[in-house]
């Protein structure tokens with residue numbers, strides 16, 4: 524099976540923020556945390572979740588049959604009219620069928636250049652899970668010089684794919700994440716996502732719009 528490695532960088536054009544008064548997006552959308560060494564990170568789970576959602580939108584808009592979480596009876600392997608597992612579950616995994624891809628945290632670049640007051644950690648207090656939540660810090664909205672804050676990992680996604688076409692679905696989804704940026708009503712300013720994918724050490728040429736359409740057609744017929 525082909526080995527995949529995707530390098531990712533996410534640059535915020537608006538601050539990644541959280542706050543009681545925040546509108547648009549869920550709290551989870553806005554979480555930036557620290558890792559064990561204290562560095563600010565975009566957690567792998569965030570990247571994976573957002574990317575899965577983007578790929579779902581990309582595929583659904585082009586009529587590729589997919590299951591419909593979260594109701595179990597509409598999810599693979601129970602979804603009616605969908606060959607199980609569906610494409611999304613094949614790429615990202617489903618209960619009992621883990622993905623062969625691993626997602627890794629993106630770490631903030633040039634953390635030492637950021638003014639201390641820019642990164643104002645705010646501890647989330649959750650009465651029920653206080654101990655766990657004390658480890659969870661958020662960045663709260665700050666001054667414009669926050670712009671350009673970049674999180675990156677040259678090995679953000681690694682592992683294997685059963686079908687090389689899956690890499691193009693990932694790249695298509697990543698392109699949509701870019702389109703979401705800029706602090707729109709979605710809340711989180713994922714300004715720019717830069718992705719470079721390699722399969723067996725060779726850089727993958729990004730598909731044109733037409734090629735993405737053809738790719739989706741090929742999934743509809745297979």
Ligand SMILES: [Zn+2]
Pocket residue numbers: 589590591598599608609610611612613617
């Ligand atoms: Zn599915």
